[in-house]
Amino acid sequence: MLELEKAFYRRKVLIAGGLGFIGSSLARRLVEFGADVHLLDSLLPEGGANNFNIAGLEGRLAVTVGDIGDRGIIREALAGQDFLFNLAGRTSHLDSLRDPQADLTDNVTAQLSLLEACRNANPSIRIVYTGTRQVYGRPTFLPVDETHPLAPLDFNAVHKLAGEGYHILYHKIHGLHVACLRLTNVYGPRMRVKDARQGFLGWWIRLALEGRQLPVYGDGKRIRDFNFVEDVVGACLLAAIRPEAEGRIFNLGSGEPVSLLDLAQQVITAAGSGSAALIKYPPERERIEIGDFQADFTRIRSGLGWQPRARLQEGITATLDYYRENRGKYWEPESPSSI
Amino acid sequence: MLELEKAFYRRKVLIAGGLGFIGSSLARRLVEFGADVHLLDSLLPEGGANNFNIAGLEGRLAVTVGDIGDRGIIREALAGQDFLFNLAGRTSHLDSLRDPQADLTDNVTAQLSLLEACRNANPSIRIVYTGTRQVYGRPTFLPVDETHPLAPLDFNAVHKLAGEGYHILYHKIHGLHVACLRLTNVYGPRMRVKDARQGFLGWWIRLALEGRQLPVYGDGKRIRDFNFVEDVVGACLLAAIRPEAEGRIFNLGSGEPVSLLDLAQQVITAAGSGSAALIKYPPERERIEIGDFQADFTRIRSGLGWQPRARLQEGITATLDYYRENRGKYWEPESPSSI
Numbered sequence: 001m002l003e004l005e006k007a008f009y010r011r012k013v014l015i016a017g018g019l020g021f022i023g024s025s026l027a028r029r030l031v032e033f034g035a036d037v038h039l040l041d042s043l044l045p046e047g048g049a050n051n052f053n054i055a056g057l058e059g060r061l062a063v064t065v066g067d068i069g070d071r072g073i074i075r076e077a078l079a080g081q082d083f084l085f086n087l088a089g090r091t092s093h094l095d096s097l098r099d100p101q102a103d104l105t106d107n108v109t110a111q112l113s114l115l116e117a118c119r120n121a122n123p124s125i126r127i128v129y130t131g132t133r134q135v136y137g138r139p140t141f142l143p144v145d146e147t148h149p150l151a152p153l154d155f156n157a158v159h160k161l162a163g164e165g166y167h168i169l170y171h172k173i174h175g176l177h178v179a180c181l182r183l184t185n186v187y188g189p190r191m192r193v194k195d196a197r198q199g200f201l202g203w204w205i206r207l208a209l210e211g212r213q214l215p216v217y218g219d220g221k222r223i224r225d226f227n228f229v230e231d232v233v234g235a236c237l238l239a240a241i242r243p244e245a246e247g248r249i250f251n252l253g254s255g256e257p258v259s260l261l262d263l264a265q266q267v268i269t270a271a272g273s274g275s276a277a278l279i280k281y282p283p284e285r286e287r288i289e290i291g292d293f294q295a296d297f298t299r300i301r302s303g304l305g306w307q308p309r310a311r312l313q314e315g316i317t318a319t320l321d322y323y324r325e326n327r328g329k330y331w332e333p334e335s336p337s338s339i
Numbered sequence: 340m341l342e343l344e345k346a347f348y349r350r351k352v353l354i355a356g357g358l359g360f361i362g363s364s365l366a367r368r369l370v371e372f373g374a375d376v377h378l379l380d381s382l383l384p385e386g387g388a389n390n391f392n393i394a395g396l397e398g399r400l401a402v403t404v405g406d407i408g409d410r411g412i413i414r415e416a417l418a419g420q421d422f423l424f425n426l427a428g429r430t431s432h433l434d435s436l437r438d439p440q441a442d443l444t445d446n447v448t449a450q451l452s453l454l455e456a457c458r459n460a461n462p463s464i465r466i467v468y469t470g471t472r473q474v475y476g477r478p479t480f481l482p483v484d485e486t487h488p489l490a491p492l493d494f495n496a497v498h499k500l501a502g503e504g505y506h507i508l509y510h511k512i513h514g515l516h517v518a519c520l521r522l523t524n525v526y527g528p529r530m531r532v533k534d535a536r537q538g539f540l541g542w543w544i545r546l547a548l549e550g551r552q553l554p555v556y557g558d559g560k561r562i563r564d565f566n567f568v569e570d571v572v573g574a575c576l577l578a579a580i581r582p583e584a585e586g587r588i589f590n591l592g593s594g595e596p597v598s599l600l601d602l603a604q605q606v607i608t609a610a611g612s613g614s615a616a617l618i619k620y621p622p623e624r625e626r627i628e629i630g631d632f633q634a635d636f637t638r639i640r641s642g643l644g645w646q647p648r649a650r651l652q653e654g655i656t657a658t659l660d661y662y663r664e665n666r667g668k669y670w671e672p673e674s675p676s677s678i
Contacts, residue, residue: 165497
């Protein structure tokens with residue numbers, strides 16, 4: 001899209017969480033646009049950071065290993081930047097149940113510190129924060145729009161909601177330029193597939209490629225809403241440049257909800273290997289299970305003209321192709337661990 | 340109420356924030372009921388703690404000075420308790436804008452630590468958490484019920500929402516017995532009146548008694564909803580003992596909304612001194628101003644049979660009487676500071 005290309009050409013962009021799944025996909029697009037891209041990543045072992053995610057971009061962007069909560073590092077990284085894509089933090093719901101304090105530190109305390117640094121060191125920077133549909137908890141109506149009640153079912157969601165709240169407050173109180181997205185399940189090349197920490201679809205992709213059994217919880221009829229990563233990248237870029245996004249929160253969604261069993265079958269068919277088995281919810285997953293989810297993304301469609309482009313089937317195929325080619329870079333063969 | 344008296348007779352009760360306004364009022368009622376009361380308070384200088392709040396109860400309850408975030412102290416304080424009234428934390432919206440990190444530490448990090456301690460040291464304790472109507476932000480409809488969108492306008496509200504979220508999660512995930520209240524403005528004897536940190540009404544009470552001018556922001560037509568502290572105490576006690584309160588969130592409210600100017604005039608009339616003046620909102624207050632507020636408390640009325648009993652006029656008179664008698668215990672004469 002020419003609008004985006006022009007908007008980012010020779011602009012300075014910091015991506016927090018830049019070696020991760022969405023961060024590195026954003027970086028690729030921005031490098032193509034001729035942006036001056038700087039990645040900041042703390043390489044959390046539970047996160048999506050992977051040096052291979054930026055393979056081929058060596059020398060065309062800068063990388064700093066560090067935490068957004070580290071004041072010295074962040075102050076330096078923010079200097080002179082025009083944009084900040086704020087994708088840093090923990091994403092695993094289950095990890096947050098096991099260690100809520102670590103999730104609090106990385107998703108709340110560090111975010112507050114980052115925003116305070118923006119306010120002090122670079123108050124004109126344009127910030128996009130990626131939140132999560134998990135803040136809605138178990139939907140009381142479908143599709144879920146941005147006015148749906150907020151009822152987080154895990155610590156990660158409580159914390160991501162606080163992080164989002166901070167962004168809105170730094171906009172309202174201190175005039176920072178921010179826009180917030182609430183992402184539904186995101187999938188695509190460069191997602192973490194060695195376990196289910198970035199969602200079960202990554203884990204399924206791997207199992208299918210290995211010819212193994214995809215565990216489908218419950219009766220397989222649960223509905224989920226998946227966005228292909230390139231569509232999410234597009235939404236982040238639009239939200240960063242459009243004045244009408246400022247101070248607002250937008251759902252993403254696909255308009256193509258799918259049941260878990262259908263999804264598993266699509267993956268297996270596209271992979272030409274693997275099988276699906278219905279299994280009982282493990283108790284720790286069942287407690288945070290949200291039921292069916294489908295996003296209403298009318299607000300971003302009408303407000304910013306964003307539309308998801310990738311069909312689920314195409315996205316799955318592209319993702320399988322990527323991991324078929326690069327599997328050695330994302331998991332060790334014979335490492336059977338899920339989480 | 341006989342039900343309450345029986346429920347707390349000889350039961351062990353810990354009140355976090357017990358030297359504060361609501362905490363000490365709860366303590367008085369519980370001591371009357373024959374409960375074994377233990378207060379924990381960190382004596383935050385910006386908070387409502389005041390030793391005089393428990394005057395006359397000396398020897399009839401235990402007091403520990405300490406922070407809910409201090410693991411050693413809290414573990415010991417929790418041992419053997421039947422109930423925990425969790426009123427600890429910061430309440431000032433303006434302080435939270437000046438130092439969001441301190442508010443985060445005391446209202447989020449410490450709450451997580453406290454709940455983790457409950458889970459480990461006393462998982463059968465019954466917990467009541469007091470949240471705030473500030474989580475709703477600027478109302479989009481009135482009266483505001485519990486399904487109203489959540490859009491915090493200050494850091495304190497972001498943090499109180501996270502604290503509330505933790506309580507609900509510890510119930511859902513770990514089976515702790517919790518109930519959450521969302522308090523609207525609370526007033527009455529023992530509130531902080533030396534400045535406006537516990538709400539402007541305390542500050543006005545003091546100004547009226549000193550024969551000074553009560554500053555009324557804007558056009559004075561803003562609507563607020565005040566609960567007298569004894570009604571809030573009643574709600575806390577009911578929420579602690581009723582099984583149907585478990586895992587739920589309840590608004591409080593008065594059913595008697597009042598405009599700021601009317602309220603000022605009621606205070607002045609009841610005090611027989613003071614005057615009111617309309618003044619422009621200071622910018623830092625205007626940014627977090629929520630517009631009109633009136634609570635819908637149908638849920639707690641139908642669910643727990645709670646009703647506010649005090650009429651505003653009676654409550655104001657009782658509060659003025661208390662501070663007329665005890666002013667030397669709550670502020671220094673000639674200390675003009677607001678905040």
